[in-house]
Amino acid sequence: MAAGLPEIPEEADHFAVLGLPRRLRIDPALLRERFLERSRRVHPDRFAGAPPEEKSRIQHLSARVNDAHRVLSDPAARAEYLLALEGIERPEGEAKCPPDLLEEVFEIREGLLSGAGPGLAERVRALEEEARARLEELYDEHDGAAGEEERRAVLGRLREALVRRRFLANLVREVEKALGG
Amino acid sequence: MPPVIGIDLGTTNSLVAVMRDGEPVVVADERGRKLVPSVISVGERDVMLVGDLARHRMVAAHDRTVFSVKRFMGRSIEDVREELALLPFAVTGEESGPVRIRLFDRDYTPPELSAFILRELKRRAEAFLGGEVKQAVITVPAYFNDAQRQATKAAGFIAGLQVLRIVNEPTAAALAYGLSNRDSGVVAVFDFGGGTFDISILRIEDGVFHVLSTNGDTHLGGDDIDQALMRRLLSRVEEGFRSDPEVLQALREEAEAAKRRLSEEEETAFLASVPGKIDLRLPLTRAELEEIMRPIVDRTREPCERALADAGLRREEIDEVLLVGGSTRIPMVRRLVREVLGREPRAEIDPDEVVAKGAAVQGDILAGGTTDLLLLDVTPLSLGIEGFGGVMNVLIPRNSTIPASVTESYTTAVDGQTAVVIHVLQGEREIAAENRSLARFQLPVDPMPAGLPRIEVEFLIDADGILNVTARDLRTGKGQTVEVVPSHGLTEEEILAMVEEGIEHGEEDMARRFLVEARTELDIVLNAARKAVAQAREAGLAEERIEKYGQQIAWLAEEREGDDHARMRLALKLFNEQTRDVAAAIMERTVKMALAGRKLEEA
Numbered sequence: 001m002a003a004g005l006p007e008i009p010e011e012a013d014h015f016a017v018l019g020l021p022r023r024l025r026i027d028p029a030l031l032r033e034r035f036l037e038r039s040r041r042v043h044p045d046r047f048a049g050a051p052p053e054e055k056s057r058i059q060h061l062s063a064r065v066n067d068a069h070r071v072l073s074d075p076a077a078r079a080e081y082l083l084a085l086e087g088i089e090r091p092e093g094e095a096k097c098p099p100d101l102l103e104e105v106f107e108i109r110e111g112l113l114s115g116a117g118p119g120l121a122e123r124v125r126a127l128e129e130e131a132r133a134r135l136e137e138l139y140d141e142h143d144g145a146a147g148e149e150e151r152r153a154v155l156g157r158l159r160e161a162l163v164r165r166r167f168l169a170n171l172v173r174e175v176e177k178a179l180g181g
Numbered sequence: 182m183p184p185v186i187g188i189d190l191g192t193t194n195s196l197v198a199v200m201r202d203g204e205p206v207v208v209a210d211e212r213g214r215k216l217v218p219s220v221i222s223v224g225e226r227d228v229m230l231v232g233d234l235a236r237h238r239m240v241a242a243h244d245r246t247v248f249s250v251k252r253f254m255g256r257s258i259e260d261v262r263e264e265l266a267l268l269p270f271a272v273t274g275e276e277s278g279p280v281r282i283r284l285f286d287r288d289y290t291p292p293e294l295s296a297f298i299l300r301e302l303k304r305r306a307e308a309f310l311g312g313e314v315k316q317a318v319i320t321v322p323a324y325f326n327d328a329q330r331q332a333t334k335a336a337g338f339i340a341g342l343q344v345l346r347i348v349n350e351p352t353a354a355a356l357a358y359g360l361s362n363r364d365s366g367v368v369a370v371f372d373f374g375g376g377t378f379d380i381s382i383l384r385i386e387d388g389v390f391h392v393l394s395t396n397g398d399t400h401l402g403g404d405d406i407d408q409a410l411m412r413r414l415l416s417r418v419e420e421g422f423r424s425d426p427e428v429l430q431a432l433r434e435e436a437e438a439a440k441r442r443l444s445e446e447e448e449t450a451f452l453a454s455v456p457g458k459i460d461l462r463l464p465l466t467r468a469e470l471e472e473i474m475r476p477i478v479d480r481t482r483e484p485c486e487r488a489l490a491d492a493g494l495r496r497e498e499i500d501e502v503l504l505v506g507g508s509t510r511i512p513m514v515r516r517l518v519r520e521v522l523g524r525e526p527r528a529e530i531d532p533d534e535v536v537a538k539g540a541a542v543q544g545d546i547l548a549g550g551t552t553d554l555l556l557l558d559v560t561p562l563s564l565g566i567e568g569f570g571g572v573m574n575v576l577i578p579r580n581s582t583i584p585a586s587v588t589e590s591y592t593t594a595v596d597g598q599t600a601v602v603i604h605v606l607q608g609e610r611e612i613a614a615e616n617r618s619l620a621r622f623q624l625p626v627d628p629m630p631a632g633l634p635r636i637e638v639e640f641l642i643d644a645d646g647i648l649n650v651t652a653r654d655l656r657t658g659k660g661q662t663v664e665v666v667p668s669h670g671l672t673e674e675e676i677l678a679m680v681e682e683g684i685e686h687g688e689e690d691m692a693r694r695f696l697v698e699a700r701t702e703l704d705i706v707l708n709a710a711r712k713a714v715a716q717a718r719e720a721g722l723a724e725e726r727i728e729k730y731g732q733q734i735a736w737l738a739e740e741r742e743g744d745d746h747a748r749m750r751l752a753l754k755l756f757n758e759q760t761r762d763v764a765a766a767i768m769e770r771t772v773k774m775a776l777a778g779r780k781l782e783e784a
Contacts, residue, residue, distance in 0.1 A: 040555055045556065062584045067586055
């Protein structure tokens, strides 16, 4: 970005807006530093005296900085975003149950209906925790990939892991709601 | 740049502040009063009275006076139906469109009424600065939704002000504190005012005030405590007078006053009298009041916990807690703050003034005067659209830093479809119908086979927290801005018509205004003085003195009929000086009687 009048290229993605590499591990302190530095430059408060069309442009620039910060601050959202950038679309609609969990989830839902106790919630949470840990591993694998081919392979696995995680997060909510907590 | 004034448009009181020598200063009137009660009354010759004069007419001219207008900004009749029974003025409204408030001989929308208050504040600032003021920053509760923000902005326009920014009250307060205290840390702002409650959590770092989360209740404040106390005391009123506007108003005034006194004292006398209707004199203790207000004060707890969770912080990580709003003077509220936020709160800056001061600082930032501070605020509520099956699809989650935007693509489902309907919602519920409907609009589409049109819609929440929508037809490249009229808001045309009307108000005859204001002031004093004659007798004042008092009243009444406002003000000053002894004697007796009331009841 040039100094003076703020400019962000139209095609810049969230990583580029904040001047960060396309990685899944981002140092929170660095993210924050970049965000504050850019905010100081493009925030609409700095251009209150500008003509209306300029103001509207500034609102958009500022929104792009904020949008980038919002998405990149949340690791799962960051990963989803990266996949979208790489053309790996998120499946439409509700997250579907991963095939290897079908049996277990069926049991859990049965348990809910028959009024089986709080042990269920713990079981679901443990599954979600596992999925989360798997995601963390994939973040590292992605950033450490030796070549483009390997990296693309990780992205494929990441796609599945994200759907799994989302499904389980919904299931945790469902179970907690059913158990009244 | 010309000055940008800072306005705190409150439920109970409003204030205006300006920057002077790098410091925010709240503007006072010629008598040093900084608070302008948010009360509007139609005076003699149709002069609109605002502030103290209007407040004093709340009982005597209850049919010509309205208050707490902020509670109606951007709301529908359904939103406010519950509290209408205790109001002495009529509020009506249809399914869509803003509510209408009856003031004397016509109906007004809440923004029009708020504009009267804003005009008064603008006048004050102009008198103080010695020049015309055109631009302002106006504060709103952080938890205000889009419709409420738009209504506030509209009020500014109607009053002839260019509203450069709508700022959240707790954030403004933090800014006012930040001027004298520039270190880094996490700050929680607990803002409990007359009508609204907000909690905001900010991280301050190198002059950047970054709001992490906000929560609140736009219908929770000191007004609710007054109403609860009123409801309790209504049982002491004869049944026939329980919905009498004059009685209700007298109760409301004293409920508020007694509540205030009980923040200082452990015990007070509740005194409300309307000749021929009620004559209440009873003792009230702080403990009794706390019992009554506990359920209301407790409602501030949950928003605090949610704000902490959303900020991803534990309460031990809060470095400072700031108190804002008149209701934070209540000892019970302070106890709750200590308990919930785990810190001894700070209140060095008058909690009534701190928001207006912060607004002035923000005004100075916009004017380019202050360059080392920056506010990064958030949107309090999630923004979404209604999706298949009536669910809400969140586009911009709550607590996103603003400006924030998101772009969605749309197409058609049926051949030859000529419009796509988009229903925008604000709220946190999964079911669309359980959220607030913000706006419903249609994007025109050229008739084509289903799925062929490609329309890109950008939803942008601007720095005021207000939604802007632009749509672009990807095939033709044609762009259009969609006017988002909130379901209970005003259209641009309606606002412009009100601006026109407002200009007429602005050009009214100032001599006439001064005269009516002075007369109103004399009327208030005369009214009280006439009632005081009997009380003076009861207080055991000498008959000679009472007779002379009667003559003094007659003299003032004669002066009231003149047409020189300066002379009237002088007469009033003389009257007050010469009758101070009578006022003192009456006050002494009243206090004694009220305290004796306890013994009577116990006996």
